Amino acid sequence: MAIAxxxxxxxxxxxxxxxxxxxxxxxxxxxxxxxxxxxxxxPNVTGVLHMGHMLNNTIQDVLVRRARLxxxxxxxxxxxxxxxxxxxxxxxxxLKAEGINKNDLSREEFLEHAWEWTHKHGGIxxxxxxxxxxxxxxxxxKFTMDEEMSASVIKVFIDLYEKGLIYRGYRMVxxxxxxxxxxxxxxxxxxxxxxxxxxxxYRIEGSDDTLTIATTRPETILGDTAICINPNDERFFHxxxxxxxxxxxxxxxxxxxxxxxxxxxxxxxxxVTPAHDENDKMLGDKHNLEVIDILNDDATLNSxxxxxxxxxxxxxxxxxxxxxKELGILVKTEEHINKVGTSExxxxxxxPKLSDQWFLKMKDLAEPAIKAVxxxxxNLVPDKFLNTYKHWMENVRDWNVSRQLWWGQQxxxxxxxxGKEDFVVAENPEAALEKVxxxxxxxxxxxxxxxxxxxxxxxxxSSWLWPMSVFNGILEPENKEIQYYYPTNDLVTAPEIxxxxxxxxxxxxxEYRGERPFKNVYLTGIVRDKQRRKMSKxxxxxxxxxxxxxxxxxxxxxxxxxxxxPAGNDLMFDEDLCKQGSGFINKIxxxxxxxxxxxxxxxxxxxxxxxxxxxxxxxxFQKVLNExxxxxxxxxxxxALMATYKLIWDDYCSWFLEMVKxxxxxxxxxxxxxxxxxxxxxxxxxxxxxxxFSSEEIWQExxxxxxxxxxxxxxxxxxxxxxEKIISDFSVASEVIxxxxxxxxxxxxxxxxxxxxxxxxxxxxxxxxxxxxxxxxNLSELKYVEKxxxxxxxxxxxxxxxxxPVSGAIDVDAEIKKLEEELTYTxxxxxxxxxxxxxxxxxxxxxxxVVAIEKAKKADAESKIEALKASLKSLK
Numbered sequence: 001m002a003i004a005x006x007x008x009x010x011x012x013x014x015x016x017x018x019x020x021x022x023x024x025x026x027x028x029x030x031x032x033x034x035x036x037x038x039x040x041x042x043p044n045v046t047g048v049l050h051m052g053h054m055l056n057n058t059i060q061d062v063l064v065r066r067a068r069l070x071x072x073x074x075x076x077x078x079x080x081x082x083x084x085x086x087x088x089x090x091x092x093x094x095l096k097a098e099g100i101n102k103n104d105l106s107r108e109e110f111l112e113h114a115w116e117w118t119h120k121h122g123g124i125x126x127x128x129x130x131x132x133x134x135x136x137x138x139x140x141x142k143f144t145m146d147e148e149m150s151a152s153v154i155k156v157f158i159d160l161y162e163k164g165l166i167y168r169g170y171r172m173v174x175x176x177x178x179x180x181x182x183x184x185x186x187x188x189x190x191x192x193x194x195x196x197x198x199x200x201x202y203r204i205e206g207s208d209d210t211l212t213i214a215t216t217r218p219e220t221i222l223g224d225t226a227i228c229i230n231p232n233d234e235r236f237f238h239x240x241x242x243x244x245x246x247x248x249x250x251x252x253x254x255x256x257x258x259x260x261x262x263x264x265x266x267x268x269x270x271x272v273t274p275a276h277d278e279n280d281k282m283l284g285d286k287h288n289l290e291v292i293d294i295l296n297d298d299a300t301l302n303s304x305x306x307x308x309x310x311x312x313x314x315x316x317x318x319x320x321x322x323x324x325k326e327l328g329i330l331v332k333t334e335e336h337i338n339k340v341g342t343s344e345x346x347x348x349x350x351x352p353k354l355s356d357q358w359f360l361k362m363k364d365l366a367e368p369a370i371k372a373v374x375x376x377x378x379n380l381v382p383d384k385f386l387n388t389y390k391h392w393m394e395n396v397r398d399w400n401v402s403r404q405l406w407w408g409q410q411x412x413x414x415x416x417x418x419g420k421e422d423f424v425v426a427e428n429p430e431a432a433l434e435k436v437x438x439x440x441x442x443x444x445x446x447x448x449x450x451x452x453x454x455x456x457x458x459x460x461x462s463s464w465l466w467p468m469s470v471f472n473g474i475l476e477p478e479n480k481e482i483q484y485y486y487p488t489n490d491l492v493t494a495p496e497i498x499x500x501x502x503x504x505x506x507x508x509x510x511e512y513r514g515e516r517p518f519k520n521v522y523l524t525g526i527v528r529d530k531q532r533r534k535m536s537k538x539x540x541x542x543x544x545x546x547x548x549x550x551x552x553x554x555x556x557x558x559x560x561x562x563x564x565x566p567a568g569n570d571l572m573f574d575e576d577l578c579k580q581g582s583g584f585i586n587k588i589x590x591x592x593x594x595x596x597x598x599x600x601x602x603x604x605x606x607x608x609x610x611x612x613x614x615x616x617x618x619x620x621f622q623k624v625l626n627e628x629x630x631x632x633x634x635x636x637x638x639x640a641l642m643a644t645y646k647l648i649w650d651d652y653c654s655w656f657l658e659m660v661k662x663x664x665x666x667x668x669x670x671x672x673x674x675x676x677x678x679x680x681x682x683x684x685x686x687x688x689x690x691x692x693f694s695s696e697e698i699w700q701e702x703x704x705x706x707x708x709x710x711x712x713x714x715x716x717x718x719x720x721x722x723x724e725k726i727i728s729d730f731s732v733a734s735e736v737i738x739x740x741x742x743x744x745x746x747x748x749x750x751x752x753x754x755x756x757x758x759x760x761x762x763x764x765x766x767x768x769x770x771x772x773x774x775x776x777x778n779l780s781e782l783k784y785v786e787k788x789x790x791x792x793x794x795x796x797x798x799x800x801x802x803x804x805p806v807s808g809a810i811d812v813d814a815e816i817k818k819l820e821e822e823l824t825y826t827x828x829x830x831x832x833x834x835x836x837x838x839x840x841x842x843x844x845x846x847x848x849x850v851v852a853i854e855k856a857k858k859a860d861a862e863s864k865i866e867a868l869k870a871s872l873k874s875l876k
Contacts, residue, residue: 003592003593003596003701005593006586006589007553007585007586007589007694007697009552009553009554009555009556009582009585009693009694010550010553012553012693012694012697013131013133013553013554013693015697016692016693016696016697017130017133017693019696019710020135020710020712021138023707023710025068025135025710025712025713026076026135026136026137026138027137027138027139027140028073028074028075028137028140030073030480030481030484030485031073033071033072033073034071034072034073035072035073035074035075035484035485036064036067036068036072036073036074036075036489037074037075037076037077037485037486037488037489038060038063038064038075038076038077038488038489038490038491038492039076039077039079039466039467039470039488039491040057040060040076040077040078040079040136041056041491041492041493041494041497041501042079042080042081042142042144042463042466043080043081043125043126044080044081044083044086044087044125045080045081045082045083045087045118045121045122045123045143046083046086046087046090046121046122047080047083047124047125048124048125048128049125049128049129049132049545049546050535050542050545051527051535051542051543051545051561051573052494052524052526052527052535053125053129053545054132054527054545054557054561055524055527055561055562055565055571056492056493056494056524057129057132057134058132058558058561058562059492059522059524059562059565059637060076060134060490060492061076061132061133061134061135061558061689061692062558062562062637062689062690063490063492063637063689064076064135065135065688065689065692065712066632066689066716067489068135068712068713069685069688069689069713069714069715069716070716071715071716074135075137075140075485076134076135076136076137077136077137077140077141077142077470077471078126078129078134078136078137078138078140078141078142079141079142079143079144079466079470080122080123080125080126080142080143080144081144081459081462081463082118082143082144082145082407082408082459082462083459084403084405084407084408084456084458084459085176085179085181085345085346085403085405085459086345087114087117087118087407088114088179088405088406088407089179089345089346090117090121091110091113091114091117091407094113094117095113107406107454110406110407111406111407114406114407118143118145122143123141126138126141128545128546131546131549131554132545132549132554132557132558133554133555133558133692133693135692135712140470142469142470144459144462144463144466145408145409145462148469148472148475149462149465149469150409150462151427151475152462152465152468152469152472152474152475153409153457153461153462153465153469154409154412154427155427155474155475156461156465156474156508156512157401157409157411157412157425157457157461158412158425158426158427160360161425162425164361165360165361165364165365166358166359166360166361166401166425167358167359167361168356168357168358168359168413168420168423169356169357169359170354170355170356170357171354171355171357171359171400172278172281172352172353172354173352173353173354173355173357173400174187174188174341174350174351174352174353174400175297175350175351175352175353175355176343176345176346176348176350177295177297177298177299177348177349177351178298178343178346178347178348179343179345179346179348179405180297180298180404181403181404181405182353182355182357182400182402182403182404183343183344183345183350183400184399184400184401184458184460185397185400186344186499186500187343187344187345187500188341188342188343188344188350189341189342189343189344190339190340190341190342191339191340191342192337192338192339192340193337193338193339193340194335194336194337195216195335195336195337195338195340196216196333196334196335196336197214197215197216197266197333197334197335197336198214198215198216198218198321198324198330198333199212199213199214199267199330199331199332199333199334200212200213200214200215200218200221200247200324200329200330200331201247201328201329201331202227202244202245202246202247202269202271203244203245204239204242204243204244204245205242205243205244205245205252206242211227211236211239211244211255211267211269212267212269212331213227213266213267213269213270213271214266214267215271216336216338217276217317218317218320218321218324219294219301219305219308219313219316219317219320220271220273220276220277220294221246221247221248221271221273221320222246222248222249222292222294222301222304222305222306222308223273223274223275223276223292223293223294223304224246224251224253224271224272224273224292225251225253225272225273225274225284225289225290225291225292226253226254226255226256226271226272226283226284226287226289227239227244227253227254227255227256227269227270227271227272228255228256228257228258228260228261228269228270228271228272228283229255229256229257229261229268229269229270230257230258230259230260230261230262230263230268231257231258231259232259232263233261233263233268235268236268236269239255239269240255240257241255242255243255247324247327247329248306248320248323248324248327249306254289256272256283256287256289258283258286258287260279260283272284272289273292274289274290274291274292274354275291275292275293275294275353275354276293276294276295276351276352276353277352278352281352281354291354292304293353293354295313295351295353297404299312299313299348299351300312300313301313301316308320313351321333356420357400357402357455358400358401358402358411358413358453358455359398359399359400359401360398360399360401361398362396362397362398362399362507363396365507365510365511366393366394366396366503366507368507368510368511369393369503369506369507369510370390370393370394372506372510372516373386373389373390373393373506374386374390377516377519378506378516378518378519378520378521379519379520379521380521380523381520381521381522381523381634381635382523382569385495385498385523388498389498389499389503392498392499392503393503399458399504400458401457401458401461402453402455402456402457402458403455403456403457403458403459404454404455405455405456406454406456407456408456408457408458408459408462409456409457409461409462410452410453410454410455410456410457411452411453411455411456411457412425412426412427412428412432412452412453413425413452413453414426414429414432414433414435414436414450414451414452414453415450415451415452415453416436416440416445416449416450416451423453424436424439429447429450429452430447432450432452433445433446433447433450436449436450460500460501460504463501463505464501464504464505464507464508465505465508465512466505467486467487467488467491467505467509467517467518468482468486468508468509468512468513468517471485471486473486473512473513474512477512477513482513486513486517487509487513487515487516487517487518487519488517488518488519489518489519489520490518490519490520490521490522491505491517491518491520491521491522492522492524493521493522493523493524494523494524494526495523495524495525496526498523502521505517505518520635522635522637524565525565525566525569525570525571526570526571527542527561527570527571527573528570528571528572528573529541529542529572529573530572530573530574532570532572535573543575545557548575548578551578552578552579552581552582553582553585553693553694554693555581555582555585555690555691555692555693555694556578556579556581556582556583556584556585557578557581558581558690558691559578559580559581559584559585559641559645559690559691560577560578560579560580560581560582561573561577561578561581562637562638562641562690563577563580563581563638563641563642563645564577564638565637565638566636566638566639584645584648584649584691585691585694587648587649587653588648588653588687588691588694588698589694589698591652591653591657592680592698592701594657594661595657595673595676595677595680596701596702598661598662598667598668598673599662599667599668600667600668600669600670600673601667601668601669601670602670604667604668604669604670605669605671606669606671606672607669607672607771608771609659609660609771609772609774609775610659610660610669610672610675611672612659612768612769612771612772613656613659613660613772614660614672614675614676614679615723615726616656616659616726616727616730616769617651617652617656617679618679618722619722619723619724619726619727620647620651620722620727620730621647621679621682621683621717622719622720622721622722623722623724623727624643624644624646624647624651625686625717625719626719627643628640628643628644628686629719631643641690644686644687644690647683647686648683648687652679652683655734656679657676658776659772659775659776660672660676677702680698680702681699681702682717684698684699684711685711685714685715685716685717686716686717688711688712688714692712695711696710696711696712699711699714725766726768729765729766729768729769730769732763732765732769732797732798733769733772733773735797736773736777736797736802737772737773737776737777739795739797739802740755740757740773740777740779740802740804741777742795743793743795743804747793747806747815751778752778753778754778754779754780755777755778755779755780755804755805756779756780756781756783756804756805757773757774757777757779757781757782757783757802757803757804758782758783758784758785758789758792758802758803758805759782759783759784759785759800759801759802759803760784760785760786760787760788760789760800760801760802760803761784761800762799762800762801763798763799763800765798765800770782785803788801788803788870788873789803789805790873791805791806792804792805792806793806793815793871794867794870794871795867796867796870801870816872819868819871819872820872822868823865823868823869823872826861826864826865826868827865829857829861830858830861830862830865833854833857833858833861834858836854837851837854837855837858
């Protein structure tokens with residue numbers, strides 16, 4: 001069947017992905033081979049494919065496909081995360097659009113809607129990954145709310161509680177007023193924002209005296225319960241033991257003393273609002289202050305807000321400022337930049353809030369996780385993140401694991417009696433009832449007497465178990481799959497979840513398996529646009545990944561993204577990269593069409609040029625294969641692709657095929673053709689991880705293949721010794737051929753016409769490639785001479801001189817005139833450079849790099865002048 005004149009990416013991709021799926025190449029079962037395991041960073045079940053996913057999953061697919069070719073039992077486990085905050089928000093929004101208020105539903109009714117939404121929309125992103133070519137073991141697809149996964153989460157919670165690592169505490173937490181839930185410290189993004197510093201007067205009780213405080217949040221004065229001064233501040237000795245009056249609500253509050261107050265910041269008088277600031281809470285605990293919370297869960301003011309009750313905090317900030325101004329209490333306002341915590345999920349400004357929550361003690365869990373990464377057990381790639389990881393882990397705070405949500409694993413704590421202090425932790429209500437009876441020593445309790453905690457667990461509390469739970473390693477720690485596939489090999493993820501997810505998985509791995517969850521963590525960069533802005537929907541600067549695949553083909557997009565994505569460094573994405581990737585695929589396709597278009601002769605003997613070309617390319621292939629292996633070992637995926645790209649584009653397409661190509665109208669000998677095909681197949685093997693679709697298409701077009709002979713399960717090329725000299729000799733020969741072609745082009749000498757060629761071999765260069773030079777230069781002869789050739793055009797490679805006699809081929813007088821003009825110009829240029837370099841002031845004061853550039857210009861000009869003079873001498 002004739003080969004298509006153009007590579008049709010859509011047709012090819014659909015065909016081969018179906019073929020791979022039909023033959024179950026992606027699926028892995030426990031066997032005698034060495035496993036290679038990757039678990040996917042589970043994308044949110046709410047998500048759709050974006051550029052970050054494209055980069056991350058392309059890298060994973062490259063690693064998995066290469067491992068498969070290298071004979072490993074490759075297993076890439078896909079799945080999605082239930083994303084409690086994001087998913088619940090989408091379900092609430094859907095219900096609202098239908099006229100349903102979440103608060104009017106029972107938990108069970110809401111969860112029915114959430115599951116319905118998940119079944120309808122969840123997993124869209126996994127289907128989209130198939131378009132990219134992701135060779136995941138789809139039979140193993142997991143969801144963090146699967147029954148087995150949820151059971152693992154509950155088991156771990158109970159275990160950590162019984163170990164004394166999980167506790168319930170009334171503490172200051174990060175409150176997201178939009179999602180109406182707490183967040184862990186890692187889910188809060190601190191951003192510098194322009195605000196104001198408001199200076200307010202507080203009257204001293206029983207006098208006309210006042211003191212001035214500075215605050216960025218004037219609305220919180222309604223929750224003030226003290227003014228604090230530094231006991232060593234002489235300015236305020238007169239305030240000791242006195243009381244102040246809070247403006248507007250006229251609450252009388254004590255003036256307390258504490259060295260916590262910074263003498264230099266603000267006015268030296270600090271208002272203390274224990275319910276709305278973590279540091280104020282510590283002061284309040286120390287001095288037994290009253291705690292007055294002025295905010296509702298949605299960040300509107302409650303009854304303590306007086307006439308501002310029900311209004312949003314930011315609205316109140318403006319209105320109370322006006323009221324304070326009218327009352328003569330606002331002294332002045334200054335612009336002030338401060339760091340504001342915002343929710344990583346909703347973007348809402350975080351409120352510090354006192355609340356009963358569940359916490360996990362992290363200090364002890366962190367110890368083995370620090371040793372693993374600081375030691376040699378787990379590698380971070382690039383290692384520039386090591387210090388960040390170490391600092392965070394050494395200063396880790398207890399993890400707030402409870403969320404005020406319904407979508408997620410419900411906390412397995414059951415309350416009985418009257419207070420919140422009476423509870424047990426158990427896997428289900430029946431087990432809880434038995435624990436209550438045992439704890440109280442009474443059999444009177446019934447299921448109706450106990451109630452489960454309404455909160456759900458943080459989403460990350462399920463995903464930190466991911467490498468174990470996907471193999472059921474929590475519920476059945478000795479099952480054959482966890483024993484075989486765990487620990488996994490590589491984790492590919494983004495640096496921004498190094499602590500959310502990676503660090504916690506490491507902690508969980510050592511706590512529950514006594515070993516690392518993975519060996520290497522490859523941290524990708526952020527995909528940015530040409531202006532270095534992070535790609536996002538809100539900026540409108542992110543292309544549709546599926547649109548790119550449709551336009552440039554999946555392989556083109558994969559190549560485009562990987563060409564400029566060094567580990568840990570941001571990728572400056574430009575659609576032209578995908579165009580370049582698509583061009584690369586077309587180059588390979590056209591090279592294949594060229595080869596398959598040759599007529600083959602069984603009788604014709606192999607030519608010397610072809611044998612030389614094959615020997616050279618096999619050596620070059622091995623040299624590059626060694627480089628590729630080294631790049632992969634160091635997780636330089638972009639460099640591995642670039643080495644492959646150059647080998648195929650430059651060495652194979654531009655040189656090798658030209659070297660072995662038969663003369664026009666003539667057949668190629670069968671021996672050479674067989675070698676050309678074998679070399680092509682080796683090329684396809686190393687291309688396959690990067691360009692799976694096009695490489696499989698060409699592989700299958702070469703000859704009929706059985707399913708057992710598909711490229712996806714072929715064998716990666718073996719490393720072997722190679723001749724370095726043949727490679728270095730060809731680098732000289734290629735320069736010579738380029739020199740000949742340049743003369744032909746510049747002098748308009750037809751490439752169809754044979755020309756003479758003479759060599760003054762000062763370098764004693766090997767003559768091994770002479771047959772190649774003769775063929776590719778279309779030379780009538782190649783002759784070695786002992787001296788300069790008169791009446792010839794010349795060029796130089798290293799110290800060798802090469803001559804093309806020009807008698808009858810060009811207008812000698814015109815050429816002499818042209819060379820003389822070029823010589824005059826170059827000599828003038830050299831004088832200007834010499835003048836600059838002879839200026840001591842310039843040499844001594846200019847940057848070293850600038851001086852070096854000028855010296856390089858001088859050397860280049862001198863070399864060019866020498867060559868021009870030699871050419872003129874030969875023509876005169």
